[in-house]
Amino acid sequence: MQFIGLDLGTSGLKGVLVDETQAVLAEATAPLAVSRPHEGWSEQNPTDWLAAAESVMDALARHGLSDVRGIGLSGQMHGATLLDAADEVLRPSILWNDTRAHAEAAALDADPRFRALTGNIVFPGFTAPKLAWVARHEPKLFERVAKVLLPKDYLRLWLTGEHVAEMSDAAGTSWLDTGRRDWSDDLLSATNLSRAHMPRLVEGSEVSGRLRPALAARWGLGEGVVVAGGGGDNAASGIGAGVVKAGEAFVSLGTSGVLFAAAEGYAPAPETAVHTFCHALPDAWHQMGVILAATDALNWYARLVGTDAAELTGGLGRLRAPGRTLFLPYLGGERTPLNDAGIRGAFLGLEHETDREAGTRAVLDGVAFALRDCRDALAATGTRIDRLIALGGGSRSETWLSAIATALDVPVDVPAAGDFGAAFGAARLAIMAATGAGAEIATPPPIARRIAPDADLTTAYDDAHARYRAAARAIGSF
The missing domain is CATH 3.30.420.40 (ATPase, nucleotide binding domain)
Known part of the structure; x- marks a missing residue:
């Protein structure tokens, strides 16, 4: 059996192919660029992520992927990827290191519910204040928002057709009740959103969906390849490093x-x-x-x-x-x-x-x-x-x-x-999702x-x- 880990970073996307013993058989990377159109802004076009993922998967496929049973995802956190009702991207994704929403973050942080439920300050780089910024500065676009996805979860949508997030990444949005591990309706309503705008939640080691048949055929994978929930880049690195x-x-x-x-x-x-x-x-x-x-x-x-x-x-x-x-x-x-x-x-x-x-x-x-x-x-x-x-x-x-x-x-x-970073951790999560293995496989390097x-x-x-x-x-x- 083989497993793939994909890590969508800020400067590039990395993929690793591992076997059931967790030995790395192959790896590939594709670069990504960041756009900074104004001071404090940091954006990427989600279509560039897909092109990078295609490049990485094409490279891994040269090693043969017919034995792959699962794919795990990791990625940069907090990015606001906004989709309309047809799953079309509405604007460039606003990234984790974008600070334009500092005023909106301060306003949300002044509401005591946010710290009480999320366990965190509302930082300008988190996702919720970015949506508040879009509502204020791009109101017509905000009205068209049907789904808000984090960067790696946009890759998941492309891979599986499913709107799904997992707990570690969702915890960095300022919408998750982190102790209960569920979206907070109160916090969503504070930014004029609802649970309908959010992806379904799974744990990182659970199955989130299955690879689309057309993509499986393109890269020579079998039927029924599972895609694990995965993790935000740091949580996935924690799994990779044990x-x-x-x-x-x-x-x-x-x-x-x-x-x-x-x-x-x-x-x-x-x-x-x-x-x-x-x-x-x-x-x-x-x-x-x-x-x-x-x-x-x-x-x-x-x-x-x-x-x-x-x-x-x-x-x-x-x-x-x-x-x-x-x-x-x-x-x-x-x-x-x-x-x-x-x-x-x-x-x-x-x-x-x-x-x-x-x-x-x-x-x-x-x-x-x-x-x-x-x-x-x-x-x-x-x-x-x-x-x-x-x-x-x-x-x-x-x-x-x-x-x-x-x-x-x-x-x-x-x-x-x-x-032993995020891509390797994502592959370990794929093993867990595909085989039912638990945290015991997340050993230190x-x-x-x-x-x-x-x-x-x-x-x-x-x-x-x-x-x-x-x-x-x-x-x-x-």
Whole structure:
């Protein structure tokens, strides 16, 4: 038996083909671009997602897919994909890192029902405020909205013909009663929507539908291939990395940065700006701190100095004490713990000695300090981190992981060769849906090495983080 995991990211769509032992047999990727037509806007055309999925599936099909029994889906969260009654897309999808709806988010967050039922602040990047923005600024289009889908669930519609979402992704909309794992009619009505506008809900490890026969025939799959509920990108990464029990956590260095911890149960603390969401498994929840720019910040700096991120980090060598130069990575606002759509990044403490390497180290440290703020916010909720696994493209930098281990004062485990992120987690969810397997298959990956905090630099990192926090306060946060 074989299984496929598809992960619809912001910068690309990735697919993996695995067998029943979870060995990866093949993988493929297709790039995606983001449109930013105005300051604070971030959009993608859903038809580009379908083209990327076709490209990835065509590539996987060259390895033979006749033994595939299930497909799992993962994807970027919060995106508002608006369909009319004929399932035609009404406008470009408004993405997770779009902050145009900050005023609408604040208005919804002022209604105490939202935090009480969702367990979270209504962040500008969440889905509900985006619909409030559309209602205010594009009222004629809003009147035509028949269904609101999250990005991966638009892929599901194309694959199966079904309007379905799952709990982990739905928890990031501001419409889900996260403790009850169901849509809230009260919260929907607050944005002039109803349950009829929402997809049906399933758990991530459940069957959500079956692959359309025409697509199965195109790629050489058999009849009755199931499509699992799947998970939002971070929950699916948690499944891929085996982060399913309290005390287990991962740090993800992708476009955004995430400090994700499995939780004992549902214990929200919205005042901390920590996200409390359903996990992709039944009766399970997780908490995470989210920063909006991780590798996004490094890639921005690389463009600024006319090179690429790999060249910037490749020659850094061992970790050093932070210099005078500080970097605040708030290029498009920030979530945890600031909840500030208007804050912007900054270089501080520039001096004659500041060169390209010093700037690179400041960027890496700035992201590490932002993740430390997430760690502190998680600790305030009572969530513990006993074990931390590194995921994402940025985890290829040993220097960056050393900075994170030292700034957070927790060892960072680096998996052995292989990708144990969202696409792999989606494939695991496909196995569960197709075979009835449970969470026992979501084991941690083999660990190649452990990066311990540098005890000689702990005090220097503590002092630099204190300066970082003071700088953030000075520009209007904390």
